[in-house]
Amino acid sequence: AAGGTGGHVFPALAVAEALQRGGFDTLMLTDRRGARLMPPAGHITLPAGSPFQTGLLRRMRAVGALAAGTFAALAIMIRRRPRVMIGFGGYPAFAPLLAARLLGTPSLLHEQNAFLGRANRLLARWTGNLAISWDDTINVPPAVTTRTLGMPVRATFFDSPALAEKALIDKTDNCLTLTVIGGSLGAGIFADLVPDAISRLDAPLRRRLTVTQQCRAEQQTTLLARYAGMDISADIRPFFDDMPVILANSHLVISRAGASSVAELAAAGRPALLVPFAGAMDDHQTKNAKQLESVGGGQCLAEAELTAEKLAAHLSAMLQDPARLAA
Known part of the structure; x- marks a missing residue:
C-alpha cells in the first residue's frame, strides 16, 4: 500500500x-x-x-x-x-x-x-x-x-545498460551535463533559481553546459526559452520515466531530498546539490539530505538561505572540480 x-x-x-x-x-x-x-x-x-x-x-x-x-x-x-x-x-x-x-x-x-x-x-x-x-x-x-x-530502489538504477557504463563518462570532457529534478511533484522554485544561477556563471563554463530539468507543465515553455536565450541545449520535461539513464549521464544533479531521490542518487553514484523542500512534513527532507551529506554523497543547501548568487558559486566550484564530480 x-x-x-x-x-x-x-x-x-x-x-x-x-x-x-x-x-x-x-x-x-x-x-x-x-x-x-x-x-x-x-x-x-x-x-x-x-x-x-x-x-x-x-x-x-x-x-x-x-x-x-x-x-x-x-x-x-x-x-x-x-x-x-x-x-x-x-x-x-x-x-x-x-x-x-x-x-x-x-x-x-x-x-x-x-x-x-x-x-x-x-x-x-x-x-x-x-x-x-x-x-x-x-x-x-x-x-x-x-x-x-x-x-x-528499483532494479533499473543498478542494472540498466546506461548505469553499467557510467564509469565511461569522461568527467574532464568539455561537455558537462547538469540535471535538475524536483521529485515526482516537481519543484517550482528550480524553474527560476537554476536558470538565474546559470546566467551568473562565467561564460566559458556556461558554454560547456547542457541541462536536463524537470519542471511543472506550465513552466516548460518559459524554461526552454530561457535556456535558448543563453544558447544552452536543454531537455525540459514535467516527468522523466527514464531516470536511471538520465542520472547515469549526469555530471552533477540538483535535487530535492525526498527519500527516493536520495536513494536513487546514491545508487547511481552521482554527486548532488540537495535543496530540501522547506515545507516537508517534520522537515524530513533536511534529515535525508544530511544523511547523504554525511557519507560524502552531496551537499545540503537550505532553501530559505539559497539565492541565485549562492547557487552559482556552488555550481562553479563543483563543475570545475573533476574530483568532486567523481564522488
Whole structure:
C-alpha cells in the first residue's frame, strides 16, 4: 500500500518488482496521485483521506474517504486473501493497513525517511514492526520493533545498460551535463533559481553546459526559452520515466531530498546539490539530505538561505572540480 508522492510509491514498486522476480503475486493499493506513477496494470485505486486534516469540513471529508477506502480494501482483501500487507507510509496507506488489522492479516511498515512520519508513527503502533532506511531514524515509538533494511530502489538504477557504463563518462570532457529534478511533484522554485544561477556563471563554463530539468507543465515553455536565450541545449520535461539513464549521464544533479531521490542518487553514484523542500512534513527532507551529506554523497543547501548568487558559486566550484564530480 502506497500513494501520494514518488517517495512512497517508488520504493513500493521496487519491493513489488523484487517479489515478482521471486515468484510471488503482488497487488498495489494506491490513491489517484500514486496511480499516475504506477504501471497501467497491477494496482487498484482506492479513496484516501488524511486523518490529520484540520477544519471540520475537511476532516469530515477525510473521514468519509478513509471509510470508503477501508471498505474497498476489505472487499479486495477478502477476495484476494493476501498473505501479508506492506505499507509504505503516507495517508493513502491508512485504509489498507486498517483493513489488514480488521482481518488479522500480518502487516509490515517501511519508513523511507530519516524522520518517522505521522502516518507511519500511528500505523506502527498497530503493526508493532517497522523496517527503516536509516539506523538513527528519529521519532520511532518506544514499543515498536525496528529493523534497518535500507531504502528499496528499483532494479533499473543498478542494472540498466546506461548505469553499467557510467564509469565511461569522461568527467574532464568539455561537455558537462547538469540535471535538475524536483521529485515526482516537481519543484517550482528550480524553474527560476537554476536558470538565474546559470546566467551568473562565467561564460566559458556556461558554454560547456547542457541541462536536463524537470519542471511543472506550465513552466516548460518559459524554461526552454530561457535556456535558448543563453544558447544552452536543454531537455525540459514535467516527468522523466527514464531516470536511471538520465542520472547515469549526469555530471552533477540538483535535487530535492525526498527519500527516493536520495536513494536513487546514491545508487547511481552521482554527486548532488540537495535543496530540501522547506515545507516537508517534520522537515524530513533536511534529515535525508544530511544523511547523504554525511557519507560524502552531496551537499545540503537550505532553501530559505539559497539565492541565485549562492547557487552559482556552488555550481562553479563543483563543475570545475573533476574530483568532486567523481564522488
